[in-house]
Amino acid sequence: ELRTPLTALDLQAQAVVEAREEDREAALRDLRAGVARVARLVEQLLAIAREQHGTAVVPEPLDLDELVRRTVADFVPLAEAAGIDLGIESAEAVRVAGDADALRRLLGNLIDNAVRYTPAGGRVDVVVGREAGVPSRAVVTVTDTGPGIPPEERERVFDRFHRVPGTTGTGSGLGLALARSIAGRHDGEVLLQDGPGGLGLRAVLRLPAVTSP
Numbered sequence: 001e002l003r004t005p006l007t008a009l010d011l012q013a014q015a016v017v018e019a020r021e022e023d024r025e026a027a028l029r030d031l032r033a034g035v036a037r038v039a040r041l042v043e044q045l046l047a048i049a050r051e052q053h054g055t056a057v058v059p060e061p062l063d064l065d066e067l068v069r070r071t072v073a074d075f076v077p078l079a080e081a082a083g084i085d086l087g088i089e090s091a092e093a094v095r096v097a098g099d100a101d102a103l104r105r106l107l108g109n110l111i112d113n114a115v116r117y118t119p120a121g122g123r124v125d126v127v128v129g130r131e132a133g134v135p136s137r138a139v140v141t142v143t144d145t146g147p148g149i150p151p152e153e154r155e156r157v158f159d160r161f162h163r164v165p166g167t168t169g170t171g172s173g174l175g176l177a178l179a180r181s182i183a184g185r186h187d188g189e190v191l192l193q194d195g196p197g198g199l200g201l202r203a204v205l206r207l208p209a210v211t212s213p
Contacts, residue, residue: 044174059097083120092129109175118146
């Protein structure tokens with residue numbers, strides 16, 4: 001998995017060396033983008049390795065709504081640069097127990113996927129609350145106006161390195177696999193559904209809620 005992007009980096013570096021003066025800035029931008037892609041792939045591989053060999057979750061009470069707010073804020077610059085309206089539609093105060101860093105990585109992967117695959121001018125809306133009729137379950141939904149994922153592919157995209165045929169973008173094919181692994185360690189789950197009116201995609205994270213005094 002690393003061989004192909006590293007080969008691309010080598011070619012991009014060669015292009016910088018051979019570029020004419022007026023083309024060098026564009027060649028450098030391509031090289032920097034390639035470095036960012038490889039760095040993200042390495043980060044995801046390390047996270048997967050930690051999940052595989054990690055210890056059991058030591059429960060720590062967390063304000064899920066606040067964790068979501070901080071994670072969304074991290075991705076606002078990326079969304080703005082891509083011309084996408086990213087925001088929190090509603091956030092009910094709800095607590096969960098778990099690993100804050102791991103859950104933030106999970107949420108980040110869901111939001112990152114939505115932003116990366118939504119075209120300019122689109123929206124990504126995040127909602128936090130309790131599942132209707134099931135107050136003991138916390139729910140986070142990330143809904144985008146992107147191309148969506150065909151129903152027959154929605155389970156396969158949780159496999160490592162699997163990408164929907166024909167999709168464009170810079171994803172590594174690891175984000176959803178990592179999200180499902182982290183959710184499972186927290187006795188939760190991640191599901192993919194149609195967006196409103198059958199358009200776009202909705203990622204749903206369900207976690208056990210904590211009843212605070």
